[in-house]
Amino acid sequence: MSQGKPMILELLASSVKTSAKAGQIIKDIMRQGDLGIVEKGSEPNDLQTEADRSAQRCIIASLTKKFPNVTIIGEEGHSHRIDDVVQDWIVSEVDQSVLALDCPPQYKEVNPQDVVVWVDPLDGTSEYTQGLLDHVTVLIGIAVQGRAVAGVIHQPYYGYKTAPDTLGRTIWGLVGSGIGGIQAQTPPKGELILTTTRSHNTALVVEALEALKPSKIVRVGGAGHKALLVIEGLCHAYVFASNGCKKWDTCGPEAVLEAAGGVFTDLHGNHYSYGKDVAYPDAQGIFATAKGVDHAELLKKIPQALKDAFPY
Numbered sequence: 001m002s003q004g005k006p007m008i009l010e011l012l013a014s015s016v017k018t019s020a021k022a023g024q025i026i027k028d029i030m031r032q033g034d035l036g037i038v039e040k041g042s043e044p045n046d047l048q049t050e051a052d053r054s055a056q057r058c059i060i061a062s063l064t065k066k067f068p069n070v071t072i073i074g075e076e077g078h079s080h081r082i083d084d085v086v087q088d089w090i091v092s093e094v095d096q097s098v099l100a101l102d103c104p105p106q107y108k109e110v111n112p113q114d115v116v117v118w119v120d121p122l123d124g125t126s127e128y129t130q131g132l133l134d135h136v137t138v139l140i141g142i143a144v145q146g147r148a149v150a151g152v153i154h155q156p157y158y159g160y161k162t163a164p165d166t167l168g169r170t171i172w173g174l175v176g177s178g179i180g181g182i183q184a185q186t187p188p189k190g191e192l193i194l195t196t197t198r199s200h201n202t203a204l205v206v207e208a209l210e211a212l213k214p215s216k217i218v219r220v221g222g223a224g225h226k227a228l229l230v231i232e233g234l235c236h237a238y239v240f241a242s243n244g245c246k247k248w249d250t251c252g253p254e255a256v257l258e259a260a261g262g263v264f265t266d267l268h269g270n271h272y273s274y275g276k277d278v279a280y281p282d283a284q285g286i287f288a289t290a291k292g293v294d295h296a297e298l299l300k301k302i303p304q305a306l307k308d309a310f311p312y
């Protein structure tokens with residue numbers, strides 16, 4: 001570890017480099033062509049591929065090796081073995097621009113026991129299997145005392161349609177410090193562009209969107225991808241009236257969006273808790289707004305009866 005740097009900066013700087021390695025693994029597996037798809041549960045479109053499994057092993061092994069006292073929870077199971085992971089997948093590099101940040105005072109002395117890292121090794125698995133590759137992201141969220149405070153959204157296929165050899169892009173955020181990798185933008189005034197799921201639609205999801213009377217709805221895959229659309233000001237809000245997302249889907253996106261000046265809550269306007277003992281589902285839905293959007297005003301347009309359906 002770098003001498004004297006706050007642990008949260010070390011963890012974020014390692015997560016940035018590790019997410020990019022996970023992105024390379026995801027692309028290698030797609031190139032090799034054998035995705036090894038498994039249906040995870042009874043829900044439709046809940047798939048796991050060799051890319052989800054391998055990317056998770058890379059991330060968990062890399063972070064466990066460097067931060068053995070931090071709790072790490074990944075979407076694809078609980079193995080934290082390092083000894084059987086390909087050496088090349090264990091990332092030791094750190095992002096220097098993150099290490100050079102002026103750490104917000106409240107995170108300078110963080111106890112590792114209070115930190116939980118939430119890992120979604122491949123967000124947008126349905127879209128990955130369908131060839132909608134720019135919907136795919138790698139998500140790493142860092143929570144301190146239950147709050148999402150830092151995160152990484154790596155988009156391995158960003159720009160691949162015009163540049164097939166793209167290395168993608170990596171966006172990181174630290175609440176109180178800002179974001180890197182892109183500039184946060186305010187969405188256009190006089191419109192209301194919403195983003196939501198394309199593969200996990202339900203009647204309640206539609207009802208919540210219609211209540212907001214949007215000028216446009218952008219249906220794309222991945223919680224990370226949708227958060228990026230909001231951070232970049234291409235959409236005003238990410239609205240998902242469903243309990244389908246889990247803590248690994250939202251911890252990273254919440255931290256990055258909030259570091260970018262947006263607000264990321266459930267349908268009641270409350271922040272999720274990301275401590276190690278919480279239930280995994282985001283049972284109160286998602287309501288996330290861009291920088292410059294009045295989150296509380298927009299949330300008032302969702303009927304109370306619909307909000308009362310959550311959690312279900």
Ligand SMILES: Nc1ncnc2c1ncn2[C@@H]1O[C@H](COP(=O)(O)O)[C@@H](OP(=O)(O)O)[C@H]1O
Pocket residue numbers: 043045046047075120122123124125126196197198199200220221222223242243244245246249
């Ligand atoms: N009903 C549901 N069941 C299982 N996973 C769901 C879900 N609704 C959303 N998700 C998960 O939440 C993430 C974003 O969903 P969506 O693309 O539909 O907006 C995806 O993560 P993963 O691809 O990492 O599993 C997706 O699988």
Ligand SMILES: [Mg+2]
Pocket residue numbers: 046047075125
């Ligand atoms: Mg999944």
Ligand SMILES: [Mg+2]
Pocket residue numbers: 120122123124223248249
């Ligand atoms: Mg996900």
Ligand SMILES: [Mg+2]
Pocket residue numbers: 052075120121122123124125
């Ligand atoms: Mg996933």
